[in-house]
Amino acid sequence: MTRALLLENGLVVDGTGEQGRAGDVLLIGDRIAAVGTGLRNRLPAGLPLDDVTVRDCAGLAIAPGFIDVHTHDDAIVLNAPGMFPKLSQGVTTVVTGNCGLSVVPYVVAQPQGALTLLGNSFQYPSVAAYAQAVTDAQPAVNVAPLIGHTTLRSACMDDLARAASAQETAAMCALLEQCMADGAIGLSSGLFYAEAMPAPAGEVTELARVVARHGGVYATHMRTEMADILEAMHEASDCAFEAGVPLVISHHKCAGPANWGRTKQTLPLIDTLALRQDIAMDVYPYVAGSTVLREDLVDGIIDVMVSWSAPYPEMTGRMLASIAAEWGTTQREACLRLKPGGACYFQMHEDDVRRVISHPRSMIGSDGLPHDQHPHPRLWGAFPRVLARYWREQKLFSMEQAVHKMTGLSARNFRLHERGEVRQGWFADITVFDPATIRDVATYEQPLAQSEGVAMVIVNGELSFDAGAATGGRGGRMLLKPGPARR
Ligand code: ZN
Ligand code: CU
Numbered sequence: 001m002t003r004a005l006l007l008e009n010g011l012v013v014d015g016t017g018e019q020g021r022a023g024d025v026l027l028i029g030d031r032i033a034a035v036g037t038g039l040r041n042r043l044p045a046g047l048p049l050d051d052v053t054v055r056d057c058a059g060l061a062i063a064p065g066f067i068d069v070h071t072h073d074d075a076i077v078l079n080a081p082g083m084f085p086k087l088s089q090g091v092t093t094v095v096t097g098n099c100g101l102s103v104v105p106y107v108v109a110q111p112q113g114a115l116t117l118l119g120n121s122f123q124y125p126s127v128a129a130y131a132q133a134v135t136d137a138q139p140a141v142n143v144a145p146l147i148g149h150t151t152l153r154s155a156c157m158d159d160l161a162r163a164a165s166a167q168e169t170a171a172m173c174a175l176l177e178q179c180m181a182d183g184a185i186g187l188s189s190g191l192f193y194a195e196a197m198p199a200p201a202g203e204v205t206e207l208a209r210v211v212a213r214h215g216g217v218y219a220t221h222m223r224t225e226m227a228d229i230l231e232a233m234h235e236a237s238d239c240a241f242e243a244g245v246p247l248v249i250s251h252h253k254c255a256g257p258a259n260w261g262r263t264k265q266t267l268p269l270i271d272t273l274a275l276r277q278d279i280a281m282d283v284y285p286y287v288a289g290s291t292v293l294r295e296d297l298v299d300g301i302i303d304v305m306v307s308w309s310a311p312y313p314e315m316t317g318r319m320l321a322s323i324a325a326e327w328g329t330t331q332r333e334a335c336l337r338l339k340p341g342g343a344c345y346f347q348m349h350e351d352d353v354r355r356v357i358s359h360p361r362s363m364i365g366s367d368g369l370p371h372d373q374h375p376h377p378r379l380w381g382a383f384p385r386v387l388a389r390y391w392r393e394q395k396l397f398s399m400e401q402a403v404h405k406m407t408g409l410s411a412r413n414f415r416l417h418e419r420g421e422v423r424q425g426w427f428a429d430i431t432v433f434d435p436a437t438i439r440d441v442a443t444y445e446q447p448l449a450q451s452e453g454v455a456m457v458i459v460n461g462e463l464s465f466d467a468g469a470a471t472g473g474r475g476g477r478m479l480l481k482p483g484p485a486r487r
Pocket of ligand 2: 070071072098099
């Protein structure tokens with residue numbers, strides 16, 4: 001018998017940004033069968049009410065499952081497939097492979113540099129092999145993979161401290177071509193990281209052309225988010241424009257006190273660029289960024305909190321300034337000693353975060369780092385925080401617009417087929433939450449804390465989270481792009 005679930009008497013917030021409407025949503029199998037009112041009296045022929053699980057959603061919003069467009073979950077979907085930090089926020093899909101870093105297509109025992117952000121699962125020479133592993137692991141959430149430029153470089157070059165030769169570029173393009181043919185949704189780059197910094201714009205443009213042929217997207221952690229951010233934005237947008245691909249600027253921010261306030265320049269530039277090309281951005285709702293420990297990000301002014309350290313695990317969760325004081329060193333010297341490791345950098349101004357998050361082209365992406373010992377709280381709290389802090393408390397936008405930034409807009413920008421909206425016939429990825437109480441609980445001090453106010457999470461029709469706990473349902477799938485032949 002097909003599974004049927006009727007969500008009754010909720011506020012249907014459909015993900016388009018349109019105002020919510022009181023009503024019901026009927027899910028049959030992995031699809032949304034109907035959206036409307038009084039659906040229990042209009043069930044399809046052959047489906048008696050007795051065969052339907054009915055859940056009262058009075059006082060609750062029925063929304064599309066949230067789409068986390070910026071993740072580094074490539075390996076964690078395999079190693080901890082319950083995906084509780086994400087599922088408990090209402091997330092039903094993760095876009096992996098951001099910032100130039102994907103586990104596919106690369107086989108290596110010990111990853112180096114920024115690739116360490118992904119943990120240690122570099123065993124997949126192809127998207128097909130990775131997709132099989134994901135399917136075998138049965139994660140609770142859907143997985144939509146981007147292919148990382150840094151990963152392609154690692155697979156095709158012996159020395160990452162230089163530009164790729166013509167031959168190496170051709171090899172990267174061929175690898176990417178196969179990944180796209182296997183269903184990857186696009187390309188990402190992390191030109192900010194040492195392993196990709198030496199790549200000229202042209203190297204990325206060649207790869208982006210491959211993506212264009214397959215109808216994919218290009219997401220970039222730009223070369224810099226500091227003094228030269230406008231130049232970096234022009235580089236990224238020219239590259240995407242020349243190649244003919246839609247562009248997503250990753251975790252848009254103006255980093256460092258000297259650049260605070262400059263979203264007043266960057267956002268108008270995005271508006272201008274949007275006149276000639278398809279451009280969007282993702283953002284997380286916090287003033288701290290987080291990545292590997294890097295001495296060039298330690299200026300002695302901003303606060304830095306250690307999120308992991310291989311040589312000094314006992315320093316995890318502590319502020320770099322206090323460690324430096326204890327050691328009698330500068331913060332930069334302390335950073336060097338603590339490496340390899342990770343940190344949260346309090347490098348943004350709240351006003352900039354507010355401006356970016358309010359912009360109609362921004363989507364929510366957590367950028368959570370699931371392998372960090374003491375991770376940035378965005379890993380457990382990003383989505384509820386947007387609703388609690390930026391909609392309910394600060395009223396920067398309507399609840400419907402907030403949901404749109406987490407669902408409909410995200411699916412549209414990443415070309416996720418029939419997801420991101422509560423619409424008849426589309427996939428049954430649904431998050432039911434309490435608008436009055438949804439909130440993040442994770443903090444910098446206590447980052448491993450479950451968010452509140454998410455009532456139910458349904459993934460491909462499977463109830464996976466209910467009444468504050470995982471049900472054990474694991475309905476996630478690989479979201480592979482249909483290739484030209486299959487379209
Ligand atoms: Zn990044
Ligand atoms: Cu990232």
